Amino acid sequence: MNCKDPFPGIKGLIFDEPLIFNRSESGRNGCSVPDDDLVDFTYSIPDTFLLRDDIPGMPEVCELDMVRHYTRLSQWNYSVDLGMYPLGSCTMKYNPKVNEEIASLDGFAQLHPHTPIHLSQGALQVMYDLARYLTEISGLSAVTLQPSAGAQGELAGMLIIKSFHVNNGDSQRVNVLIPDSAHGTNPASCVLAGLKAVEIKSGPDGRLDPEAIVPYLNESLAGIMMTNPNTLGIFETHADKVADMIHGAGGLVYMDGANLNALMGIVKPADLGVDVQHINLHKTFSTPHGGGGPGSGPVAVSEKLKPFLPIPIIEFDGERYMYQWDRPLSIGRLHGFMGNFAVMLRAYAYIRALGPDGIRSVSEAAILNANYIKEKLRPYYNLPYNDICKHECVLNDEYQAKNSITTMDIAKRLMDYGFHPPTVYFPLIVHGAIMIEPTESESRRNLDQFINAMIRIAQEAEENPDLLKSAPHLPKLTRLDETLAARKLILRWTPDA
Amino acid sequence: MSLPDDYRFTRDHEWVSVDGDIATIGITAHAAEQLGDVVFVELPSVGTSFEKGDVFSVVESVKAAVDCYMPVSGEVTEINETLESAYEIMNEDPQGQGWIVRIRMTDTTEIDQLMTAKAYADYLSTVE
Numbered sequence: 001m002n003c004k005d006p007f008p009g010i011k012g013l014i015f016d017e018p019l020i021f022n023r024s025e026s027g028r029n030g031c032s033v034p035d036d037d038l039v040d041f042t043y044s045i046p047d048t049f050l051l052r053d054d055i056p057g058m059p060e061v062c063e064l065d066m067v068r069h070y071t072r073l074s075q076w077n078y079s080v081d082l083g084m085y086p087l088g089s090c091t092m093k094y095n096p097k098v099n100e101e102i103a104s105l106d107g108f109a110q111l112h113p114h115t116p117i118h119l120s121q122g123a124l125q126v127m128y129d130l131a132r133y134l135t136e137i138s139g140l141s142a143v144t145l146q147p148s149a150g151a152q153g154e155l156a157g158m159l160i161i162k163s164f165h166v167n168n169g170d171s172q173r174v175n176v177l178i179p180d181s182a183h184g185t186n187p188a189s190c191v192l193a194g195l196k197a198v199e200i201k202s203g204p205d206g207r208l209d210p211e212a213i214v215p216y217l218n219e220s221l222a223g224i225m226m227t228n229p230n231t232l233g234i235f236e237t238h239a240d241k242v243a244d245m246i247h248g249a250g251g252l253v254y255m256d257g258a259n260l261n262a263l264m265g266i267v268k269p270a271d272l273g274v275d276v277q278h279i280n281l282h283k284t285f286s287t288p289h290g291g292g293g294p295g296s297g298p299v300a301v302s303e304k305l306k307p308f309l310p311i312p313i314i315e316f317d318g319e320r321y322m323y324q325w326d327r328p329l330s331i332g333r334l335h336g337f338m339g340n341f342a343v344m345l346r347a348y349a350y351i352r353a354l355g356p357d358g359i360r361s362v363s364e365a366a367i368l369n370a371n372y373i374k375e376k377l378r379p380y381y382n383l384p385y386n387d388i389c390k391h392e393c394v395l396n397d398e399y400q401a402k403n404s405i406t407t408m409d410i411a412k413r414l415m416d417y418g419f420h421p422p423t424v425y426f427p428l429i430v431h432g433a434i435m436i437e438p439t440e441s442e443s444r445r446n447l448d449q450f451i452n453a454m455i456r457i458a459q460e461a462e463e464n465p466d467l468l469k470s471a472p473h474l475p476k477l478t479r480l481d482e483t484l485a486a487r488k489l490i491l492r493w494t495p496d497a
Numbered sequence: 498m499s500l501p502d503d504y505r506f507t508r509d510h511e512w513v514s515v516d517g518d519i520a521t522i523g524i525t526a527h528a529a530e531q532l533g534d535v536v537f538v539e540l541p542s543v544g545t546s547f548e549k550g551d552v553f554s555v556v557e558s559v560k561a562a563v564d565c566y567m568p569v570s571g572e573v574t575e576i577n578e579t580l581e582s583a584y585e586i587m588n589e590d591p592q593g594q595g596w597i598v599r600i601r602m603t604d605t606t607e608i609d610q611l612m613t614a615k616a617y618a619d620y621l622s623t624v625e
Contacts, residue, residue, distance in 0.1 A: 425560045425561060428561060431531075482559045483534035483536060483559055486536035486537070486559060487536050487584060
């Protein structure tokens, strides 16, 4: 393949930077405070033990030092604004800057969450309309926007399923079937909600085999948690049959919506028999994420589960938007206020900008891009499940094993070429998994550049394996000792360290 | 990789070494190699009873966290406290010093249901 562009990963001027504490000079500060002229004023603080003369270790720096410190740190970051970020399962798509503008509008950004509802009708309308759009995309009946992230959405979904069974007098229904390809959060959310996770082995084609769930179709069944497309990036073709079987046995179907970027505008999860699903606004609906937040994990439910949604819900009487609290079967509150509102604003802007046709083309382009990468790379990397993939593809290091090159070496070397590495060693059912999710954001030119880098790495693995084993060579820091980092955690700076 | 003849093995890559009604349990060299460097081991408390197939420990490496399943039923009589700080012994000597728990078996005939060293070696050749 022709390489139109040079690889972006070349060494530039990278500043070193100490900890801010080590920049400290006694007495230095960022602004001049006038002398205290309140000579006659008497302080009255009863608990004098609360007072202290100084704060140990607080850095004392001037404004310029501080600006340089954080600017330099920011230059060590990698983000989707700098380059391709094909981190499978994380949907690191580009976040349009217009969404930032909208979320920064004073009317939204300065709004206090305790503002009375007659003065915050615009904000309520955004939440009401966003919930409506998500209802349309999922095909389900109602949506709560409260959960602050995907895993909290999963917990909400599990609590709703549990409440539904308890309310029907079926509190013995505790088993939740979870395929072995599931996201690690699925069993955790299930257990946190007081239910029991039952692992189901995937079939030889990487899909859930309906036969595998037959032994669990009994009075103890609470439901199933499915990710569709699954973590291999493969569509669960038996999803509707599985849903019928689960429903027939009195269970409910939960869909982990983390991979909605492959379905939206094409398949409505409700049409596959889904009763509850969470939606990751921060992934599918393009809001900045990574490094722990902020997220937003709305939950969509079918009609019969509506009474169990968290309180309050937002209602509209044709003139005014208002909170509705009188819902005795609700699982309660999940958030101090209504959720991560600024994330919702960005998702709202994204959906409005794309419209129904645009939403569909997002999924189509995401699927096309992943299949393009898969087909171009399969002569060089082993493809454990040979199938049309959805929005991501999973390769592994089997062809490179003869030169003792592992997935970790390949991922590290990719940094030298200027790309964020893909997700590695997940899903667990693939040995040495390399999970690539390009998203719809990347052009063919960008994809070719990434593919070329991967092909070069496959060639290096044959010709010069040591180059990979010691990679990366160009970043500020080279190969890190991950074992030492995990075994000897340093969680915070201390003054005497 | 050497597999001691007097050990028994599971499909989930645990090993068992028996002395009377006391069984010492750990993960196999194959499992340790697949996991990579171990960075944390969650140990059960002495006195806890487990049924065969129960999760009794979680081993976390730089690559993954995996559950360990009881090959036989019994009550924990001893845990390998060295694993609370020196995780590396699980990689260096998984089938010896890197043992995880000792249990008093409730049914010593359960041992007979486990794989012999030869059967486990054959099983490994099918999964590799």
